[in-house]
Amino acid sequence: MLHDFAERTALVTGASSGIGRATALLVAQRGGRVVATGRNQAALEVLEDEASGADGHLTRFPGDLTDPGFRERLVEFATAAGGASGLDLLVNAAGIIGSGSTEATTLESFDHMMDINVRSLFDLTRRALPALEAAKGAIVNVSSVTGTRAFPGVLSYCVSKAAVDQMTRCMALDLAPKGVRVNAVNPGVVRTNLHRAGGMDEDTYAAFLERSADTHPLGRPGEPEEVAELIAFLGSARAGWITGECVAIDGGRAQTCAR
Numbered sequence: 001m002l003h004d005f006a007e008r009t010a011l012v013t014g015a016s017s018g019i020g021r022a023t024a025l026l027v028a029q030r031g032g033r034v035v036a037t038g039r040n041q042a043a044l045e046v047l048e049d050e051a052s053g054a055d056g057h058l059t060r061f062p063g064d065l066t067d068p069g070f071r072e073r074l075v076e077f078a079t080a081a082g083g084a085s086g087l088d089l090l091v092n093a094a095g096i097i098g099s100g101s102t103e104a105t106t107l108e109s110f111d112h113m114m115d116i117n118v119r120s121l122f123d124l125t126r127r128a129l130p131a132l133e134a135a136k137g138a139i140v141n142v143s144s145v146t147g148t149r150a151f152p153g154v155l156s157y158c159v160s161k162a163a164v165d166q167m168t169r170c171m172a173l174d175l176a177p178k179g180v181r182v183n184a185v186n187p188g189v190v191r192t193n194l195h196r197a198g199g200m201d202e203d204t205y206a207a208f209l210e211r212s213a214d215t216h217p218l219g220r221p222g223e224p225e226e227v228a229e230l231i232a233f234l235g236s237a238r239a240g241w242i243t244g245e246c247v248a249i250d251g252g253r254a255q256t257c258a259r
Contacts, residue, residue, distance in 0.1 A: 005032030018192030020093030172244030188250030
């Protein structure tokens, strides 16, 4: 068992489900002190129980990241959890998806997407910087294949993830002199609750996953644990000379033309 995060503290957003949940659990299993946040308190309680046998320690801190007051309290809590060592890793995994073409996307829905996927991520990161700089820590943002490739019918989501990619690169340059690394992961379709939470019914989602066998060259959608492994690597000292990268983990999806 790797112990990359022994005596290290991580803050993981979006930890009540999907990639964020898998990442929070993996970092705790590898010895980290994890502060796991999300809006679903019941799901975080289950996660905390599941992590109780890990080599590290996981503490839940539920709340809404669109609330500036909560973002401030969250960073204060995570920094206190890290003690004198500061905050070693910030994983920005929280996010939403929604459908809508250029014509069908309202200004309100566009603003909502950008608020959660971009603005909240930026402000939380900004607030966490003093602790991350003290620890010479790392940031990993969860982006998407839609950050690098255009897809029809999901305009605001594609724009938000492209913004996350560019923010990752800009932050990496700004923070490198301070010893803080910033990278992103760009998953393809992964079996999570993201699309159902974005409005897909069960039949549509099942068909969407089935079609992933054709749209992803490796013939299947991904699993949250696979993405969590990459996030953990990028957040660990083993990736100490990697910054400013947006790393595809998509079964080859970004290599294909629209189909």
